[in-house]
Amino acid sequence: MRVVDIVNKENQSIESCDQEPIHIPGAIQPHGFLITVDSSPQHRVRYCSANCMDILNRKAISILGKPVCDILSADDCTRLEYYLTNELFDTSFACTITGAEFNVTAHKVNDLYTLEFEQYPDGSLTVTDQFNQTKRFVRNIQQAESLQEVCQSIADETRSITGYDRVMIYRFDKDYNGEVFAESKRDDIQSFLGHHYPHTDIPVQARELYLKNLLRIIVDVHYMPVPVLTLDNGAGTQQLDMSHAILRSVSPLHIEYLKNMGVGATLTISLIENKKLWGLIACHHYAPKQVPFYTRLAAQLQGHFLTSQISVRESAAENELAGILDVRLDRLLKSIAKSDNFLAQPDILHRIADIPNANGVAVIRNGIIALSRSTPTLEQIKELLPWLISQSADGSYSTDALSQHFHPALAYGRIASGILYHNLGNTDKDGIIWFRSEMDATINWAGNPTKGDSEDPGARLTPRKSFELWQEKVKNLSIDWKTPERNAAAKLAHLLQGQFYSMYLKEEEKRYIQLTNSLKKANEELANINWIGTHDLKEPLRKIQIFASRILRSGNEASPTILDFVGRMQKSATRMQQLITDLLEYSKLNISSPNEAFKQVNLNDVVQDVARQFETDMEETKASIKVLNLPTVKGIPFQLAQLFVNLIDNSFKFAKKDNIPEIEIKAADVTIENIHYNKVTVSDNGIGFSNAHNEKIFDVFQRLHSDDFQGTGIGLAICKKVMENHLGKIVAIGSTNGATFELYFPVIKKES
Amino acid sequence: MPAPINIFYVDDDSDDQMLFSEAFQEIKDASASALTLYKAGNGEEFFNLLSEKNIIPHITFLDINMPVKNGFECLAEIRASQQLKDKPVVMFSTSESRDVISKSYSLGANKYIVKPPDFLDLKIAIENCLQEFESVK
CATH class of the missing domain: 3.30.450.40 (GAF domain)
Known part of the structure; x- marks a missing residue:
């Protein structure tokens, strides 16, 4: 079998550190030697460093594949056996090889024991x-x-x-x-x-x-790496994990x-x-x-x-930082509590920025932005805010690298790389943003290695280059928000939300007082209109009418055309007078009079009285008013009479030309949303109206029909007002076969 | 010669005075009674006129809204007067207010007429009053 080294050739040529497989270099430093044995009983040598040959005075071929005890003395071999069996890897043991003393340490990776022999035995730690x-x-x-x-x-x-x-x-x-x-x-x-x-x-x-x-x-x-050798088993080189x-x-x-x-x-x-x-x-x-x-x-x-x-x-x-921030927050809150409008006070805003150790702050209330210290411009904040809102599902957002998530922020990364945002109640209009500058702008410049040191400027890897790279890496990054800083900010945000709410309540109260005053004034003016209506408007109209009637009576003296004109003039004046009268009736409903106390009113009586007013109309038209057992309700008798006058009048006014008017008034008990009502329905067989107008029909001066039909357009407005005064409501239902009005009187339980 | 019937009309409005006079004249022309109309511009003038002419009105028509002494004050004074307290008083006003009407009756008015917008109605209203209180035909 052939002996081969496992030196990782790639390691020599690579440019970039991140791909370098540093745990399998296939080589060692030369201040010791390495033997890796398997876990078989003999512990055969699988790998050895090339310097073994010199130290052990053996050829690689007589080390690799052999039991480890072939190269150790019998004593050392016994010690090694004991050491490996008991896995005493936290300790070392000494061994003597060819007269030199070595300290041996071992570790186990994948059933392989790697033994490392270092010269320089140093006794032991006592x-x-x-x-x-x-x-x-x-x-x-x-x-x-x-x-x-x-x-x-x-x-x-x-x-x-x-x-x-x-x-x-x-x-x-x-x-x-x-x-x-x-x-x-x-x-x-x-x-x-x-x-x-x-x-x-x-x-x-x-x-x-x-x-x-x-x-x-x-x-x-300056060492020369020593290759690690192994036997080529034909299946390719096996790397040794040297982690x-x-x-x-x-x-x-x-x-x-x-x-x-x-x-x-x-x-x-x-x-x-x-x-x-x-x-x-x-x-x-x-x-x-x-x-x-x-x-x-x-x-x-x-x-x-x-x-x-x-x-x-x-x-x-x-904890210490949290304590400091708590004290700071406490003092700030006292100042805020003393101030009417703390947003207008620069020193308070300045201190708000300090709460999470920010470099600047923007407080947004009612859509108005107050800035303090180092912040982006108003326009930039206006652009940033909607994005922050979109990112803060839970009402807050924070980052130390704003521009990575929100690209426009690259323009002001130096000022605002760190963001701490809290919504303050009204999502779109109330919020607070703390800004933190880029880290580079805030670190200790004493650490800049470009100062003083004399490095070889041509060198590829140096601390100076590292520092430049570091500056590059931390560009548009702020120092991270610490937990106590975040907590203090959240606490302040919560309290500001309360503050905003109480400011809002105060403003609302002010607005309410103003509104009440203007209402009072309006009521006074209304009473005035009442007076004007009676005496300054009606008087001249009556004069026009009565003089017109005078001209018409002395008919022979004037031409027919003039008489026609005067007739028209008189008709207009009559209509105007009716309008004023109705309008006055309507406006009077707004003014609550102590005389108009609520009483138990039997609606049968009311309708009977009202019907009497229409006797003439009924005789002329042969109309019928059918009244079916109406309830007794709590109400103002006069207003209830007005209500039925207007409803019945309405039916007469909008009767179909060739029909005999039929009006039916009936009652029922209903419950809507747990409230009991006496429901009274007034329906007729008149011309009706389109249901599309069933709301509009109650507006003042709203007329749905042409001049052929009489009416000032106030009657139904009066009906609505009366029902409102009675805490009830009126509903109009229109069709081509007539109009139906439903009156809902709430049933007020008698106090027991 | 029938006994004269003195009718007093108290109103500050000259148009109304004119219309009332014309209507009265038409009634008088058609009537057999000896009707005389006296006019005053307000309550004070009315009382001055009474003492000046030393006559007692048979029927007094009172406008309400008048300067110096208004219709209510005038009516109250009539009802407080020994000589006049039983004489019929007709309130004659533009107002249709329930408050004004009920106040008139509570002060002792015999009748309340809303000034009509038609001359014929005006004449009829006056005629009715004359008939009701003095049986004038």
Whole structure:
């Protein structure tokens, strides 16, 4: 069988990090050697790194495929058996090969055990060391007031344990853009504290690897990768998953980046919070540096210490922020309560913007927009608002990347990349929008690596390029809204909604008072019209009529034409007078008079009295009025008489020319929507009307028929008014065979 | 010679005074009674006229809306007067208001006539009153 290497050739040529299969490089770093054995009882060697041949002084062909014990001493073999059987992968064991001491660690992937041999045995971690380390950590976290301080002490402690030139605590945002959050370093090197890096610096497959393998080391960035060998079994090369291998050869792109920074060796520890990569402990050394297994464990312990604190400290920080915002909100609300119209007060608006730490705010009330501090223009907000409303099914919307969802916002991304919107009651007209500027505009510029540092400008991968890329990545993005900020905003929005509502009520009250006043005035004027109607309008009309009658009586003196004209004039004046009389009757119905108290009124009596007024008409036309047992209702007798006068009058006026008018008045008890009514129906056999007009017919001066029929168009308006005064209603039903009017008198239960 | 019957018409409106006079003249011309019409422009003039002529009216027609002393005041004064309290008074007004009509009766008016818009009706209304209160034919 042939020995082949499994070096992943693709890794050398790729330009972009995101496609690089970094877990299967097929090569290792040269500071140790690797043997992968199968899970058969003999543990035959499946893979070995090429440097095994030198160290073990054997040809690959005499290592690959052989039981592992062929290459180990009997003692070491026994130890290995025990180690593998009990899967003691968290520890290491020492072994001596051709006189040199090696520290061995192992891990298992897919029924394969990978054994990694590192020179540099370092004895062991004592219980005392661990205890002291833990004690120092506990002391540090007790003293630390913030997460930042915890990170600082972890960085310091890690550097003192490992001896790296620089130890950074690197924190990711939700998109995995990174920031140097704490740093411990040699005094003579430049600080990276506050530097920002784009998420592309640590591509997605690297992050996945970091979740599996919590500690990575590069001993010397200038190393020559050592290929991993295997036997060609004819079925193609089988890659070895080296995700967990400490010796794993790393990405050439990553090496280039480190070289450009002048870094010689690194150690990286994953900080995992809630199954998510929260950050890294990144150790840099400016010369090659090997860290022994137990030192690495101690460093990793620091990582565990830190992650144990993240959620506690973050929620403490959130609580603290929430407390600060609560105080701020409380003070603001007191100012708002004191103010009549807080929207007109710039200082209050200014403070409203501060509630969720926004850079600007727009408060919209009744469609009027009040702006404070850094905001888009009014026109831009007017364009944005309907979109926000459409996005906020639950009444609110927030984003830290507005232009990604709403493209017009690209024009003002610097001012408003972050949006926090709350609807305040009336969806279209009341709302509040907080704006947050682009992140780049708000971050700590101390972290700009373009300042001071002297990098090779031709280098492909450098922190400066990273920073530029980061700026590109966070363009049109704001810092995310923190939970306490969102909560404070929601709380204020809720209270503003209440405030708006009470403002609305106050305005309504004002409007109501104004309306009442104008109604009073209108009523006074109406009473005046009553007076004018009686004495200033009717008087001259009566004169016209009576003088006309005088001319007509002395007929011989005037020509027939003049007499005709005077006759017409008299007729018009008569009609005018009738109009005024009816209008007065109608207007009087609006004025409630204490004399018109409600009484129990027997409608049979009312109709009988009214019918008497029509005796002449009935004799002339032989008309009949049939009255069928009407109820007693609670009402104003005079108005009820007016009601029936007008209805009966209506029937006479609109009788069919050749018909004998028949009017029928009958009653029934009905219940509509749980209200009991005495229903009285007045129907005739007249010309009727089109049912399309059954509402219009009750309007003042509304006449549906030509001049051939008499009537002023007020009678039915009076009927409607009377029914309204009686809390009832009137319904007109028209047909070509006559008109029907239904009167509904509500039955008011007697108080017991 | 029949005894004179003195009719008083109190109204500030000159048109109405004229029409009333014409209607009265037509009635008088057709009647055998010795009818005399006295006219006054308001309540005060009415009382002045009474004392000036020293006569007692047989029937008084009173408009209501008048300056200085209106029809109601005048009517109240008539009913309060020892000499005049039993004399018939006919209220003669444009108003058709129930309030005005009932107030007139409660103050002691014998009759209430709404000024008619037709001359013939006016004449008939006056004739009816003369007949009713003085049996004039």
